[in-house]
Amino acid sequence: MDKLAIIGGRPLYGELPISGAKNSALKVMVATLLSDQPLVLDNVPMLADIKQLTALLEQHGASIEREGARLTLHTPEVVSTTAPYELVRKMRASFNVLGPLLARMGEAKVSLPGGCAIGARPVDLHLKALEAMGAKIELEEGYVIASAKGGLKGAEVTFPFISVGATEHAMLAATLAKGQTVLKNAAREPEIIDLAECLNAMGAKVEDAGTSTIVITGVDRLDGGTHAVVPDRIEAGSYALAVGATGGELLLSHARLELLGAAKDSFEQAGIHMVQEEGGIRVTKDFDRPKPVNVVTQAYPGFPTDLQAQFMAVMAIADGVSTMKETIFENRYMHAPELARMGCDIHIDGQLATVRGKAVLKGAPVMATDLRASMSLIIAGLVAEGQTLVSRLYHLDRGFEKLDQKLHGVGALVERVKEDD
């Protein structure tokens, strides 16, 4: 298990390339199960989660080849409709194979994903949407056993609250259902639009993705297609926050400012300036300490839960007191006690975190607990005095492509070390 050693205190300067979005790539890859023709995906990041999903899709009969950032996926035949526990438990996004298998094969047996570090994360909304489309669903020994013998049927589904995963899952399944599906109170994340564009490139009829009512008209079959994955807004936001902590100036190449939603305004209030240029987003920061900003995490276009931990690291050095309210996940403050080891003053009370900014943080050995939490420790490490050693780096390898190389390329003193070094 690798660790990351960081010597803090260096501003970041230069160009840092932003990869394709992990959370989009994981959904568009699953679309291969809907067609017997090849699907070509560009801008797919090289990440542990992508490898994990590759193994699962191969198990269902997909052949997957990588050439740089291009993946070619081809599933001429589905050879297994079972997604085993060993492959699903490691990554929740694997659960999304259920709908496509059901839509193409009329049956599927997929392990329930179980809880994870940031909360219980049930899948009831996913199952209700599939049931509304006519699927018969039973739970047996930790597995969802689903069938739709005459095929799925279009339906009107109103989600009781917004779920990114359930919206995507229902969209995937509805492409091959008979008739029209209307998804109300749907998620509006850029990754939803990306999935719709990919499905439409394969011949699906998905309309109004990016609004809260998505209309999908089922087709008999999907073709192959080519699609480039949208740039990763969370990766871009994370590196912009790194500049917010250390100072300097970065060009986040390929990044798109409009994808950042409300986060853009919160960053601006903190003194982190982002301007869209032809090649990407240019990030600079005010000379003095960041200003305190209160944020509440919300579904897109609200402030994303996936940037809450990183924003907290910047607020930890702000000139004043700020608050954060996490409304999406119940257990997403695990970075707070680790940040406290570096001198951050953070008080957690249920959903609310109160952060009293300090002028100076001190490097310390800290432990990563989940993907985005790990990034917040790195941001704190980049600005802290002395050395920070972040252990359990595998969390980062799930979602930040070439993190150490990218940071090194813009002047950070970071080094990946083996656990036993």
Ligand code: EPZ
């Ligand atoms: C996606 O998770 C992302 N993951 C998450 O990113 C992200 O934090 C989240 O959306 C919110 O933006 C992927 O795209 C792979 P949800 P997802 O369904 O789809 C509850 C990261 O760090 N819920 O919108 O699982 C759920 O427990 C990850 O990259 C139900 O109760 O999120 C949560 O409290 C972490 N029943 C809330 O809804 C359901 O059936 C929103 O979850 C589904 C969800």
